[in-house]
Amino acid sequence: MQWGRCTVQPKASTAGRALPRHPAQTAGGRLWLYAVGDVNGRVLLTHMGKYQAKVAADHILGRDVAIAAPVPRVIFTDPQVAAVGLTEAQATEQGMDVRAVSVPTGSVAAASIHGDDFVGTSQLVVDAAREVVVGATFTGPGVSELLHSATVAIVGEVPLATLRHAVPSFPTLSEAWLNLLEATQHTDDSFLCDGKEMTDCGSS
């Protein structure tokens, strides 16, 4: 591969592993090449390339580097789809004992700002052993702005009991968190009744 004036010939075994967890993973224990962004084939998203660049800079400067950041991802459709962390299936595959709770995103006052036909669902995947969020998905108009709160909760491994003290402003879509956290306290795994919106079931 020609990069500017340099010719780079990555070995097949190291391709896509341009940000090793530990220098010992490289030949001779010494890093000399860092590949960040799409070129390493890990996550083809702008924000993850920028994050990888910071991780690489930290590594070059000898700082401790942990590469376990969950990947926030948004599909900018109408309605939007925004997700971060593990899905229920992925968490189960990893051997976690998880429960998923879901609520209608539009069961908050702010939804009316977006019109009468707000459609969408919000879901949290909770690690039952640690009582922390390991994944979140939001669908609905404008839900991409909800995503970072879930990313912070996952990265910070904030216990659900603590998250309940993170009070969202009224009237914002973030109030979906109130319903989600309340749902985690229910024995059934969803606030949806027979797949219908909560308001259809006589509660709001």
Ligand SMILES: Cc1cc2nc3c(=O)[nH]c(=O)nc-3n(C[C@H](O)[C@H](O)[C@H](O)COP(=O)(O)OP(=O)(O)OC[C@H]3O[C@@H](n4cnc5c(N)ncnc54)[C@H](O)[C@@H]3O)c2cc1C
């Ligand atoms: C249509 C589309 C929509 C997208 N939407 C989103 C989005 O909404 N959100 C999101 O996070 N990501 C999005 N992405 C992905 C995002 O664009 C990429 O993940 C991001 O641009 C990767 O950045 P990068 O710096 O790694 O690579 P690039 O931005 O591709 O930059 C690589 C640079 O290297 C240069 N180059 C290539 N070969 C050589 C060479 N031999 N020598 C010297 N220079 C070279 C190229 O000209 C280019 O300037 C989208 C991608 C596409 C195609």
